[in-house]
Amino acid sequence: MFTDYAKIYIRAGRGGDGAVTFHREKYVAAGGPDGGDGGRGGNIVFVVDDHASSLIEFKFKRKYVAEDGMAGSGKRCFGKSGQDLVIKVPRGTLLKSADGAIIKDMSSDEPFIAAKGGRGGWGNSHFATPTRQTPRFAKPGLPGEELNLTLELKLLADVGLAGFPNVGKSTLLSVVSSARPKIANYHFTTLAPNLGVVRISEGVSFVLADIPGIIEGASEGAGLGHYFLRHIDRCRLVVHMVDGAGSEGRDPVEDFETINAELKKYDPALASRPQIVAANKCDIAEDGEPLAKLRAHVEKLGLPFFEISAATRQGVDELMKRIAEELSKLPPVAVYESDYVKPAPEFGSPDEVTIEVHDGVYCLEGKWLELLVASTNFTDYESRMYFERNLRRCGIFDRLEEMGINDGDTISIYDLEFDYVR
Numbered sequence: 001m002f003t004d005y006a007k008i009y010i011r012a013g014r015g016g017d018g019a020v021t022f023h024r025e026k027y028v029a030a031g032g033p034d035g036g037d038g039g040r041g042g043n044i045v046f047v048v049d050d051h052a053s054s055l056i057e058f059k060f061k062r063k064y065v066a067e068d069g070m071a072g073s074g075k076r077c078f079g080k081s082g083q084d085l086v087i088k089v090p091r092g093t094l095l096k097s098a099d100g101a102i103i104k105d106m107s108s109d110e111p112f113i114a115a116k117g118g119r120g121g122w123g124n125s126h127f128a129t130p131t132r133q134t135p136r137f138a139k140p141g142l143p144g145e146e147l148n149l150t151l152e153l154k155l156l157a158d159v160g161l162a163g164f165p166n167v168g169k170s171t172l173l174s175v176v177s178s179a180r181p182k183i184a185n186y187h188f189t190t191l192a193p194n195l196g197v198v199r200i201s202e203g204v205s206f207v208l209a210d211i212p213g214i215i216e217g218a219s220e221g222a223g224l225g226h227y228f229l230r231h232i233d234r235c236r237l238v239v240h241m242v243d244g245a246g247s248e249g250r251d252p253v254e255d256f257e258t259i260n261a262e263l264k265k266y267d268p269a270l271a272s273r274p275q276i277v278a279a280n281k282c283d284i285a286e287d288g289e290p291l292a293k294l295r296a297h298v299e300k301l302g303l304p305f306f307e308i309s310a311a312t313r314q315g316v317d318e319l320m321k322r323i324a325e326e327l328s329k330l331p332p333v334a335v336y337e338s339d340y341v342k343p344a345p346e347f348g349s350p351d352e353v354t355i356e357v358h359d360g361v362y363c364l365e366g367k368w369l370e371l372l373v374a375s376t377n378f379t380d381y382e383s384r385m386y387f388e389r390n391l392r393r394c395g396i397f398d399r400l401e402e403m404g405i406n407d408g409d410t411i412s413i414y415d416l417e418f419d420y421v422r
């Protein structure tokens with residue numbers, strides 16, 4: 001079974017906790033704090049794998065969790081970072097959010113971090129100051145990002161073959177490339193898209209996609225063809241194949257118009273893509289009349305027209321050369337831009353935050369706070385201001401006031417420390 005759609009859940013690793021330890025050595029009294037930081041949680045990373053051609057494996061495994069970071073330990077030892085979890089997908093896989101926004105189009109070789117591992121917590125050695133020599137606290141690690149993802153494969157091909165079932169699309173692909181699609185004299189032999197590389201000359205080649213044939217009413221869901229049309233969405237050029245022999249009692253002109261109407265119903269952009277018309281099975285076109293009519297019809301529309309026989313290869317090389325020539329004038333294969341906006345984590349109730357005071361340091365911890373800190377970039381001024389403003393607004397500072405916090409006392413929230421100012 002060919003699978004080009006899957007839903008999965010991903011979660012990056014949690015950061016390791018920081019350690020509370022003190023330096024101990026013979027003859028050395030009261031060594032300082034030397035608790036190391038926890039390691040970073042592993043990321044979830046997507047990469048393109050050109051050996052993968054479908055999303056079938058995601059039907060069986062749906063949950064992907066990266067390794068957590070290890071806790072820090074004494075002697076300032078950092079915890080080991082969690083291993084990244086690398087997920088391989090076929091080229092052209094779209095990563096979408098649960099509500100359908102495009103997060104990333106996996107069509108280049110660049111790895112993509114879809115979920116970041118949580119930062120490790122700071123060990124107590126971080127909190128030593130001249131006035132605070134024995135900090136007995138450290139910080140827990142932060143959670144990794146988690147996300148429900150939809151994977152959707154949209155193949156990357158320069159040229160898409162469109163046409164009714166049985167007109168010879170798979171045959172054409174098989175004679176011009178090393179792809180070996182199933183060929184037979186019945187409708188819907190092709191149940192999955194096939195890609196083939198067509199080499200014209202040194203350094204000139206293109207990718208040709210053969211998809212299951214479109215049938216009339218496909219855009220209303222009458223057949224498989226419509227579903228697979230998305231695999232030629234990105235194509236730079238459409239080769240519209242027609243049975244030029246009018247076998248099975250068909251009228252080539254009518255067929256041609258029907259398919260174009262289907263393309264248009266599916267997506268007007270696809271219908272207006274540059275098109276080359278190839279009338280196939282010319283080796284058995286005894287009565288030249290249907291063919292001549294088609295030629296006149298197509299030429300009136302100003303489209304290039306080729307008479308070929310995929311079976312005998314007649315006219316095939318000319319068609320391939322023309323395709324390469326047209327492609328050289330066209331923009332590259334479409335890559336989808338991301339339109340995903342990460343939802344901002346919410347500030348919760350101050351009651352869900354625990355506050356502990358160690359040597360005048362107010363240490364805040366809590367579930368929503370943790371998520372917030374994990375997803376805020378504190379080196380960015382705007383983000384930091386947003387964080388502090390909303391922290392004040394949500395009522396935490398009132399709680400601190402009740403506890404007797406003074407101007408200049410330190411507030412410590414995971415790996416963030418700042419002085420309290422009223």
Ligand code: GDP
Nearest residue numbers: 166167168169170171183184185281309310311
């Ligand atoms: P598809 O459904 O469009 O992929 O069509 P296929 O490639 O599976 O071909 C359907 C049938 O038409 C098969 O029996 C092929 O052998 C036959 N066929 C394909 N091309 C030609 C051709 O150029 N001439 C003749 N006579 N038969 C062909």
Ligand code: MG
Nearest residue numbers: 169170189190
């Ligand atoms: Mg086929």
